[in-house]
Amino acid sequence: NAGVTQTPKFQVLKTGQSMTLQCAQDMNHNSMYWYRQDPGMGLRLIYYSASEGTTDKGEVPNGYNVSRLNKREFSLRLESAAPSQTSVYFCASSSNLGEQYFGPGTRLTVT
Amino acid sequence: ELKVEQNPLFLSMQEGKNYTIYCNYSTTSDRLYWYRQDPGKSLESLFVLLSNGAVKQEGRLMASLDTKARLSTLHITAAVHDLSATYFCAVDGSRGSNYKLTFGKGTLLTVNP
Numbered sequence: 001n002a003g004v005t006q007t008p009k010f011q012v013l014k015t016g017q018s019m020t021l022q023c024a025q026d027m028n029h030n031s032m033y034w035y036r037q038d039p040g041m042g043l044r045l046i047y048y049s050a051s052e053g054t055t056d057k058g059e060v061p062n063g064y065n066v067s068r069l070n071k072r073e074f075s076l077r078l079e080s081a082a083p084s085q086t087s088v089y090f091c092a093s094s095s096n097l098g099e100q101y102f103g104p105g106t107r108l109t110v111t
Numbered sequence: 112e113l114k115v116e117q118n119p120l121f122l123s124m125q126e127g128k129n130y131t132i133y134c135n136y137s138t139t140s141d142r143l144y145w146y147r148q149d150p151g152k153s154l155e156s157l158f159v160l161l162s163n164g165a166v167k168q169e170g171r172l173m174a175s176l177d178t179k180a181r182l183s184t185l186h187i188t189a190a191v192h193d194l195s196a197t198y199f200c201a202v203d204g205s206r207g208s209n210y211k212l213t214f215g216k217g218t219l220l221t222v223n224p
Contacts, residue, residue, distance in 0.1 A: 031210055042199060042216040043154075058211070090153065097161065098142050098203050098210035102154045 002026055004103035006091050012109045013081045021076040021106050023091030029101075031094045032074040033058075034066060036087040037105075043090065049074055081110045113138050113204035117215035124190050125223055132218045134183040134200035141178045142203035144212065145185055147196045154199065158185075190222045 004025045013019055025032065030051045035043040035058075045058030049068040063085060065077045074093075078085060086109050092100040114137040124130050134143070145157040158167040160176035160183060167174050171194065173186045183200055197219045201212040 033211075040216060042214040043201075044214075045211065048211060059213075094210045097159055098212075099144060099156050099159045100154075100201075100210070100212060101156065104153050 004091055004093055004101050006089075006103035006106050008106060009104065010107050012111065013078075014111055015082060017081050018077065018079050019081065020078075021089055021091070021108075022073070023075065023103055024073045025091075025093040025101070026072065027093060027095070027101065028071070029093035029095060030071070032068065033092045033094070033100065034064075034074070034076045035090045035092065036060065036085075037090060038087050046076065046089075081108075083110045086110045113140070113202060113213045115200060115202050115213050115215040117198075117200055117218050119218060120216060121219050121221075123221045123223060124187075126191055127189050129189065130187050132185040132187075132198055132200075132220075134185070134202075134215055136181050136183075136202045136204075136213075138204055139178070139181075140202050140204050141176075142210075143176050143183045144201045144203075145174050145183070146199045146201065148199065148217070149196050157198075187220075190220075192222050192224060195220055195222045 007022045033048040034046040047066040049055045052071045089106045091103040094100045143160045146154040158174040163178040165176045176183045197217045199217045201214045205211040
């Protein structure tokens with residue numbers, strides 16, 4: 001039982017490049033989330049998916065797209081990376097109590 | 112828009128002392144969560160508080176929720192160095208089962224010998 005897994009763990013991009021962050025959970029949770037964490041800002045919700053086939057914007061969706069591929073997998077895509085997207089990205093899924101379980105994170109640097 | 116405020120944001124305390132971290136939020140909710148994050152690591156769930164008056168305890172940490180005051184507290188008893196970490200509260204301001212959380216900025220706790 002791996003919980004929530006994310007790939008890659010680290011990534012360096014040049015401005016304008018694209019990439020997809022992958023997330024998978026094996027806890028049979030319906031809801032999944034993508035957050036970014038910046039120093040002094042706490043965690044901010046980018047997108048979430050309440051169930052397979054649905055996605056909704058969070059607090060900071062601009063510059064990102066998501067795909068809920070199936071119940072297990074939820075990916076985050078940066079189409080044209082910008083330095084302002086340098087951050088640590090966390091994927092999470094939630095139990096039926098709303099308790100969220102987090103992946104190990106992806107540290108992204110955009111130069 | 113739901114706002115979640117933690118204070119203090121930085122807390123340096125001595126081993127053996129007691130202290131409380133406060134989490135205030137701006138709109139009605141009866142679902143609040145506390146997380147711990149060690150440097151360079153992910154977030155680990157500490158407590159799930161789902162009703163007014165809920166109190167949970169684990170070791171030297173105790174969390175409570177007062178939904179009428181829109182306030183949760185995380186009390187640390189007889190702090191030890193291993194408790195040094197950043198603590199986040201998060202509030203579910205959504206209805207139904209979306210469980211969309213808004214996080215506070217976090218409290219960086221340093222416990223000194």
